[in-house]
Amino acid sequence: MAKFRNLLAAAIAAAGLGLAPVPVEAAETPAPPEHTWQFEGVFGTFDRATVQRGLQVFNTVCSACHGMKYVHFRNLKDIGYNKDQVEAIAAQYTVTDGPNDQGEMYQRPAEPTDAFPFPYKNKEAAKNANNGAVPPDLSVITNARPGGPEYVRAVLLGYEKAPEDANLSPGQYWNKYYPSHKISMPQMLVQGVVDYQDGTKATPKQMAHDVTAFLHWASNPHMEERKRLGLKVILFLIVLTAMLYAVQRKIWADVEK
Amino acid sequence: MATDYQTPYKGVLGWLDDRLPVINFADQHLRFYPTPKNLTYAWNFGSLAGIALVIMIVTGIALAMHYTPHTDYAFASIQKIMRDVNYGWLLRYIHMNGASFFFIVVYIHMFRGLYYGSYKQPREVLWGLGVIILLLMMATAFMGYTLPWGQMSYWGATVITNMFSAVPVFGDEITRWLWGGFAVGNPTLQRFFSLHYLLPFLIVGAVMLHLVALHRYGSNNPTGIEPKGHQDQVPFHPYYTVKDLFGLGVFLIALSLFVFYAPNYLGHAINYQPADPLVTPPHIVPEWYFLPFYTILRAVPNKLGGVLLMFGSVLILFALPWLDRSPVRSGRYRPLFKQFFWLLVLDVLVLGYVGAMPPSGIWPTIGRVATAYYFIFFLVILPLLGVFERPKPRPHSISQPVLSDRAQPAAAPTSPAE
Structure with a gap:
């Protein structure tokens, strides 16, 4: 508690005195490179094949450490899976349920109504397994990082050999785009880690593109509906406003300036 | 008692109006209400602010259900x-975006009032009520931003x-009393939610008083000259109802562009990270x-100086009607005021830009200069201008606006109407 209050006091003092700490890494972390996505723009949609490949990357790679507690297996219907496929995908995961009538918690295969589970018992277990770092929940990850999907893709691909004076702790890796560069997630998207069901060649770049598109869908599941509705609303408003302008001109025509 | 009121309406409306004179009230204040005929689009922002408030309350009540x-x-x-949630x-x-647009509209509304001297006698109370509305809006917006309980919510609070x-x-x-504990925590969040729900209705009350004060003397207008008769005015309906509806259309198009195509553009990405009291965001x-x-x-x-200065920058607006000593209302006829006014607009934009920058390098210096100008404008320039500025000649009435300006002959035909 004392530590927390000191931290608090420091932050407040800094903000109040106009000395708020400058993010040093902001100066030296390069901007993530531009990338073309199919979900961009007024007519952007989630390419089903891309997002489904992304799900495969998530299932095979990411889900070993990351959960998505706000994304449910039932939501996968939105990216082109039918009921049976959704049940089969959910069944690959194990969730803790209970208590049962003996008062015990138990493990069971996930169902469509479950969310993508966090693979560790709790945060402490996650820290213990990852040199003190907790793998973040990925439900809204592309909304939760400055730079959005571009940033997420750049980090997945941004692993480099650390400079001589980097001072990496054990379990840390050097990433060009990660703030402070020292990331606790190893480079996961390497050649051969995923064998795509649709036969697409699973290069690191391809996997990063696919899984980021999937995560962007997970963060914004209503994006397609939003953009479709937006087009209708705005076209309607333009016509309505133009007519209101005409009415206004007509009504004001008899007023002397 | 006030029994001399005779309803002018017949039938069912007459029956109702005789018992509750709402029909008469609506006619007086929305239909026949005489309004200066020369209001520009700058006068659209008052009604837009009212509509923005309604949009915020309606969406807010639905959000509070979930x-x-x-x-x-x-x-x-x-x-x-x-x-x-369906369409959640x-x-x-x-x-979210409505809050930003509410502020855009209100800031434009205030700068319009400033430029055309709408706060001057006899509209000082009208202006003061507006400042109260601004203060309530700021409190409401701040507490609303806390509610998602993201990183910026927590650390901002x-x-x-x-x-x-x-x-x-x-x-x-x-x-500690504000927090309800030794740090921002659950009691803080719950009271902020309670107040975030309450304050908008206080704003509604303040807006009603704002309208009562407005309708006492009617709207100011671009000339700053009070209407001298019917030739200077038009009934509110249909002239300004249609103009306000057109403005609303433009407003809704702009709002829709953000809501549907850039919904998170005006927010901070890190507020999609859950609040963590142990991790201070870098910025x-x-x-x-x-x-x-x-x-x-x-x-x-x-710290104390900064806080006082910040509150002072809003509170000083209450004194504005008495700081501006010039007898001329409209900035149109005040050549020097006009220049200082636009410099103030630029100054506020600079203040906003500096606020988003890290406090290092050149930024704190620019921030201080801009802060100084903000206060100098109100405390030094406005009082002095009232003494030293030589205003341009003003028209005799709204219908005869061009006395000294370009088209003197064109003004002639309208003058007999006076």
Whole structure:
């Protein structure tokens, strides 16, 4: 508690005195490179094949450490899976349920109504397994990082050999785009880690593109509906406003300036 | 008692109006209400602000049906709204972006009032009520931003509530009392939610008083000359109802562009990270509409000084009608005021820009200069202008506006109407 209050006091003092700490890494972390996505723009949609490949990357790679507690297996219907496929995908995961009538918690295969589970018992277990770092929940990850999907893709691909004076702790890796560069997630998207069901060649770049598109869908599941509705609303408003302008001109025509 | 009122209406309307004179009231204040005929589009922003308030209240009430004000559930309940509630994403994006648009509209409305001297006698109270509305809006927006319980919600609330610890002697007690504990926590979130729901209705009350004060003397107009008769006025309906509806159309198009195509553009990405009291974000920044005030807060290297200056920058507006000593209302006829006014607009934009920058390098210096001009404008320039400025000749009435300007002959035909 004392530590927390000191931290608090420091932050407040800094903000109040106009000395708020400058993010040093902001100066030296390069901007993530531009990338073309199919979900961009007024007519952007989630390419089903891309997002489904992304799900495969998530299932095979990411889900070993990351959960998505706000994304449910039932939501996968939105990216082109039918009921049976959704049940089969959910069944690959194990969730803790209970208590049962003996008062015990138990493990069971996930169902469509479950969310993508966090693979560790709790945060402490996650820290213990990852040199003190907790793998973040990925439900809204592309909304939760400055730079959005571009940033997420750049980090997945941004692993480099650390400079001589980097001072990496054990379990840390050097990433060009990660703030402070020292990331606790190893480079996961390497050649051969995923064998795509649709036969697409699973290069690191391809996997990063696919899984980021999937995560962007997970963060914004209503994006397609939003953009479709937006087009209708705005076209309607333009016509309505133009007519209101005409009415206004007509009504004001008899007023002397 | 007031029994001399004879309803002019017949039939059912007459029956109702005789018992509750609402029909008469609506006719007096919405239909026949005489309004200067020369109002420009700058006068659209008052009604837009009213509509923005209604949009915020309606979407807010619906959101409150699904939101859970608890530190353990708030973030999750927002995700529930965004994913599972029917059109929850639409409600929330309208509410989020609506807040920004509400401030845009109100800031333009205020700068319009400033330029055309709408705060001058006899409209000082009308202006003062407007400043009260602004203060209530700021409190409401701040507490609303806390509710999603993201990183910026938590740390923003921490920084702002800590400003009260600058109060001498009782600072710590006041801050603890505001928090309901020893740090921003669940009691804080719950009271912020309660107040976030209450304050908008106080705003509604203040808006009603604002309208009562407005209708006492009617709208100001671009000439700043009071209407001299019917030739200067038009009935509110249909002339200004249609003009306000057209303005509303433009407003809704602009709002829709953000809601549907850039819903998170005006927010901060890190507010999609759940609040974590143990991880301070590298950069704690308020929402864009508070950035000018944030710069003023940081302009003084002393906590109490910064807080006083920041509150002072809003409170000084109450004194505006008495700081501006010029008898001329409209900036149109005040050549010097006009220049200082546009410099103030630029100054506020600079203050906002500096607020978003890290306080290092050249930025704090620019922030201090801009802060200085803000106060000098109100405390020095306005009082002096009233004495030293030589205003341009003004027209005799709204219908005869061009006395000294370009088209003198064109004005001639309208003058007999007087």
